[in-house]
Every structure is written in structure tokens, then in C-alpha cells.
Amino acid sequence: MPQTQHVSSPVSGPAPSPASPTQADLLDFVRRTAADPALIASLPLDPEGRTWVRLDGPGGSEAWLIGWPPGTGTGWHDHAESLGAFATARGTLRENSLAVRLPASGWKTLELADGVDRDRELPAGRSRSFGRHHVHEVLNESRTEHAVSVHAYHPPLPLIRRFSRAGAMLRLEQVERPEDWQ
Structure with a gap:
């Protein structure tokens, strides 16, 4: 099994089932x-530390209201097969993300191609x-102001993979299951 793979393909995935909430449904819910x-x-x-409250999301989705103290963040992670x-709602968050689709398993370290980094500010x-398989980190970079946000995922999160990042190298560090954060 190779320890390092090169990844440069754009993110894509299967379409959700018609009865499931779509990305647009989740987006409408978090906005409202x-x-x-x-x-x-x-x-x-x-x-x-971050605080959170579980919410009832649309169509059986998992939803959270999250408080972000100044200087906190998630670290690099993905949400497996879930749309999100x-x-x-308050303050400003920064999202750094990767425009790649990671292999589902069988790797520990990946070398990322040039040009896959994306970042956006969300006041x-x-x-x-x-x-699905969206890799990102979310940060409250303010030194003084809390941020508050609303998140929704469908299907409910089966797992979260946590990564470390050093330059172009992305390393799988941990796999968390729902029982780890409930």
C-alpha cells in the first residue's frame, strides 16, 4: 500500500436521493x-472553547449551532459521505478548503497538487x-469577537476524518465516529 499519493482531481460525487435534503435545502435551512x-x-x-447545541435539521439531517471564541478553529477535516x-450568524469565519476528492481509504499521507487551495471569508x-468528501478547516481569526454559526449535514455524519497539513503534504491523523463527539 503506497504511503503517498498525488491528488489533483476536482471534487465531485454521486447525486443525493430525491427524498434526501439537497445542498440547496441545507443552505436554505442554515441561512434561515x-x-x-x-x-x-x-x-x-x-x-x-467552542460550544454547540444540536438542532433539528431538514429531512433528518444533522444540524448544529456553534459558538467560536476568538482564535479557535476546527483543524483540517472532512465529513465523509455527507453534504453540508x-x-x-455573528462575527466572521474563515474557511480554508481543498478542491480535491480524497480517496475514501487506503492512504495515510497525500501530496497535494499546486492550485488546490481555496479560502473564503464568511462574515x-x-x-x-x-x-461529499469536502476537506476544510473553519477558523475564527478575530482576537476579540466570538463568532456563531449554523451547520447542517446529510446524511447525519457517519464519521469525520481529521488531518494535519504541512505545505503540500496532508496526513490522516484520526477518524472520529459520532459517539466521540456526542
Whole structure:
């Protein structure tokens, strides 16, 4: 089994089943939910660590309201076979992502091709959706302000793969299952 693979193909995946929420459905949900000031204000905020509350998402999706203290982030990760969307309700988040589709298994280290990095700033009121196997990190780079966001995934997250990144090298570090974060 090779330890290093080169990855440069664009992200793509199978279409969701007609009964499942689409990326557009998830995006609509996170936008509407992030615009609910009473819900956003109800999230307890911790000055040192992220806080979260589970929400009822559309069509059986998994949804979360998340508080981000200044200087916090997720680290590089993906959401396996789930589609996703998130909206910033307060503050500003930065998303760094990779425009590649990673192999589902059989690798520990990948060398990424040039030009696969993407980044975007999502101030309050901005949102985005993404497809299966989307690799990203989300950060609150503010030194003073909490950020709050709403996230939705379908199907509910079967696992999250966590990665470390050093230049063009992406390394699989950990696989988390739902019981690890419930």
C-alpha cells in the first residue's frame, strides 16, 4: 500500500436521493436559522472553547449551532459521505478548503497538487454549501469577537476524518465516529 499519493482531481460525487435534503435545502435551512436572533442569543458562549447545541435539521439531517471564541478553529477535516452547509450568524469565519476528492481509504499521507487551495471569508449573513468528501478547516481569526454559526449535514455524519497539513503534504491523523463527539 503506497504511503503517498498525488491528488489533483476536482471534487465531485454521486447525486443525493430525491427524498434526501439537497445542498440547496441545507443552505436554505442554515441561512434561515442563522437569521433567528433569539436562537443565536440563546447559545451559551465559553471564552476558551467552542460550544454547540444540536438542532433539528431538514429531512433528518444533522444540524448544529456553534459558538467560536476568538482564535479557535476546527483543524483540517472532512465529513465523509455527507453534504453540508453552514452560515455565519455573528462575527466572521474563515474557511480554508481543498478542491480535491480524497480517496475514501487506503492512504495515510497525500501530496497535494499546486492550485488546490481555496479560502473564503464568511462574515455574518454569509453562507456556503459543499458536497461529499469536502476537506476544510473553519477558523475564527478575530482576537476579540466570538463568532456563531449554523451547520447542517446529510446524511447525519457517519464519521469525520481529521488531518494535519504541512505545505503540500496532508496526513490522516484520526477518524472520529459520532459517539466521540456526542
